Amino acid sequence: MGDLVVLLKPALNPEMIRGTGEGLVDFDYMPLKLSDIDRNAVEEAVRLKNTYFKDSKIWSISVVTWGPVTKRDKDVRMAVQEGLAKGVDEAIIVADDSGVPGDPVTTASAIVAAIKKFNISPTLILGGEATIDGFSGQVTGRVAAKLDLPYISFARKIDIVDGSRIRAERDVEDYVDVVEAPLPAVVSVTREINAPRPPTLIQIRMASKKPQHVVKFNDLADVVKPKRRLVEARVLAVKRKQIIVEGKTPEEIADKLIDALISEGAIRV
Amino acid sequence: MTAIVVGEKEDDIAEALTVARQAGDVAVLAFGDSSPQALAEYGHKVYHLTASDPESVFTALRKLYDDLKPLLVVAPTTKNLKDALSRLAGIYDIPMATEVYDVKVGQGSVSYRRGFLSGRAIESDEAPMPAVLLLAAHKNPKASKAGQKAEVVELQTAQGRVKSVERMPKQKGGTNIEAAEIIVSAGRGFRSKEDLKLAFDLADVLGAQIGCSRPIAADLKWLSEDHWVGLSGHKVAPKLYIAIGISGAPQHLAGITDAKLVVAINNDKSAPIFKNCDYGVVADLYQFVPLLTKRLKERLKR
Numbered sequence: 001m002g003d004l005v006v007l008l009k010p011a012l013n014p015e016m017i018r019g020t021g022e023g024l025v026d027f028d029y030m031p032l033k034l035s036d037i038d039r040n041a042v043e044e045a046v047r048l049k050n051t052y053f054k055d056s057k058i059w060s061i062s063v064v065t066w067g068p069v070t071k072r073d074k075d076v077r078m079a080v081q082e083g084l085a086k087g088v089d090e091a092i093i094v095a096d097d098s099g100v101p102g103d104p105v106t107t108a109s110a111i112v113a114a115i116k117k118f119n120i121s122p123t124l125i126l127g128g129e130a131t132i133d134g135f136s137g138q139v140t141g142r143v144a145a146k147l148d149l150p151y152i153s154f155a156r157k158i159d160i161v162d163g164s165r166i167r168a169e170r171d172v173e174d175y176v177d178v179v180e181a182p183l184p185a186v187v188s189v190t191r192e193i194n195a196p197r198p199p200t201l202i203q204i205r206m207a208s209k210k211p212q213h214v215v216k217f218n219d220l221a222d223v224v225k226p227k228r229r230l231v232e233a234r235v236l237a238v239k240r241k242q243i244i245v246e247g248k249t250p251e252e253i254a255d256k257l258i259d260a261l262i263s264e265g266a267i268r269v
Numbered sequence: 270m271t272a273i274v275v276g277e278k279e280d281d282i283a284e285a286l287t288v289a290r291q292a293g294d295v296a297v298l299a300f301g302d303s304s305p306q307a308l309a310e311y312g313h314k315v316y317h318l319t320a321s322d323p324e325s326v327f328t329a330l331r332k333l334y335d336d337l338k339p340l341l342v343v344a345p346t347t348k349n350l351k352d353a354l355s356r357l358a359g360i361y362d363i364p365m366a367t368e369v370y371d372v373k374v375g376q377g378s379v380s381y382r383r384g385f386l387s388g389r390a391i392e393s394d395e396a397p398m399p400a401v402l403l404l405a406a407h408k409n410p411k412a413s414k415a416g417q418k419a420e421v422v423e424l425q426t427a428q429g430r431v432k433s434v435e436r437m438p439k440q441k442g443g444t445n446i447e448a449a450e451i452i453v454s455a456g457r458g459f460r461s462k463e464d465l466k467l468a469f470d471l472a473d474v475l476g477a478q479i480g481c482s483r484p485i486a487a488d489l490k491w492l493s494e495d496h497w498v499g500l501s502g503h504k505v506a507p508k509l510y511i512a513i514g515i516s517g518a519p520q521h522l523a524g525i526t527d528a529k530l531v532v533a534i535n536n537d538k539s540a541p542i543f544k545n546c547d548y549g550v551v552a553d554l555y556q557f558v559p560l561l562t563k564r565l566k567e568r569l570k571r
Contacts, residue, residue: 014387136367141355150430153352172348178435228396241547266509
């Protein structure tokens with residue numbers, strides 16, 4: 001029986017966005033955190049291990065895409081630690097300054113290279129449907145193609161049949177497709193697949209004792225350097241008026257609001 | 270120089286053609302329910318695949334890609350195409366981006382813009398070609414048809430590893446929220462499904478469509494997913510958006526950045542929605558919304 005691999009991205013936390021004087025995204029200020037949907041991926045990996053693959057190990061692989069690497073170390077460790085506390089057994093971190101700012105081309109090739117380097121033979125590779133910073137949802141598909149494994153995207157439910165096949169519900173825009181594929185396979189999960197539980201204190205304490213490996217591109221074979229160039233990232237300034245409508249009675253407030261909507265041309269009398 | 274356009278719906282394909290024509294000759298890979306004869310009227314050779322699952326689309330596209338060696342692969346941003354095209358991008362280690370617009374094809378590279386950081390920023394990128402671009406909807410003009418109808422080639426579906434066992438259509442509320450002019454949107458402030466009637470009544474008076482936040486559609490399933498507004502749901506651009514009992518999670522706010530005017534009604538004055546609205550009312554929705562509906566009825570004489 002092979003192992004389970006979960007892809008955990010230390011992503012820029014969009015809630016902590018700040019702009020420079022020129023309105024550009026101030027990357028240096030923005031902290032990283034474990035990407036939300038990757039949390040669902042770990043939760044699912046742990047559930048699948050407990051239900052179907054008791055003897056398997058769960059590996060996590062994290063590729064650092066925002067630098068400089070030394071400055072991001074603490075945030076990256078925190079994100080990886082969260083995975084370990086939730087049930088990951090062994091963690092791999094790929095951190096290299098020539099890989100920042102990242103590119104999914106680089107991330108996917110680094111993940112594949114790490115799997116080879118640590119001689120992991122995955123039964124299942126799980127990741128979130130997209131990350132909260134880039135939100136393009138392409139790394140899992142790339143990894144599947146590079147490893148020539150079946151790929152199931154947008155899974156909102158996963159079951160293992162006869163220990164050798166995966167059955168999943170793919171949640172796309174207009175329908176839900178129930179699909180089956182032979183294992184090993186790569187799966188991206190949606191937020192709806194489970195409700196992640198916070199780790200217990202004991203789990204958090206145990207996490208720091210678990211093995212973690214930090215590698216650079218030179219330690220790996222065939223990592224493709226970033227191709228896409230981030231020319232500029234500008235804070236989207238949606239200027240809202242933020243007027244709180246107040247009044248002595250609810251009727252007065254309703255009328256003032258209606259007046260405002262009429263004068264804005266949003267509704268017509 | 271060539272480009273491949275991949276898509277199912279004619280409108281999506283027409284938008285992608287406008288972008289792809291910048292690269293020179295275009296071939297179209299149309300799959301699923303698309304009508305290849307109608308698409309041939311755009312003047313580009315159409316390869317048609319009856320299957321619509323991502324693995325079949327990927328397999329057909331890969332073969333076409335190897336034959337034509339295009340500089341660009343252009344498609345709409347859909348879940349199935351994210352799946353199919355990310356595999357192509359992975360096989361050849363070529364750049365891919367989703368939800369892009371303002372695409373400009375240069376010498377050997379392509380530039381574009383896209384939303385970033387859960388809709389809170391816009392990134393401008395430059396990527397070497399070949400590259401894979403999935404377009405944001407309705408941000409590119411549709412291409413016009415050509416005088417001459419092009420050839421149609423029917424493709425065979427190869428046997429894949431991921432097999433569809435059952436397809437369950439999603440329940441539809443008959444809404445096209447993305448095209449709505451006025452939206453009344455409901456969030457967790459509503460205590461039960463029956464209480465949504467307050468939002469429906471207000472929507473009736475305004476001639477509005479009903480929207481909702483993620484929990485209402487995805488977790489509680491009080492409304493079908495075509496009502497879901499947000500990053501994982503639908504991006505909307507109404508002239509008036511009334512958020513009732515919605516706190517304003519970043520993913521929800523990312524879905525309403527194109528709304529002209531945002532009104533928020535919420536009993537928690539510290540809710541983030543109040544920092545992201547034009548007009549806010551701090552009130553219990555159970556008291557305020559029926560009152561607002563009543564006053565609107567009187568004043569609009571409906």
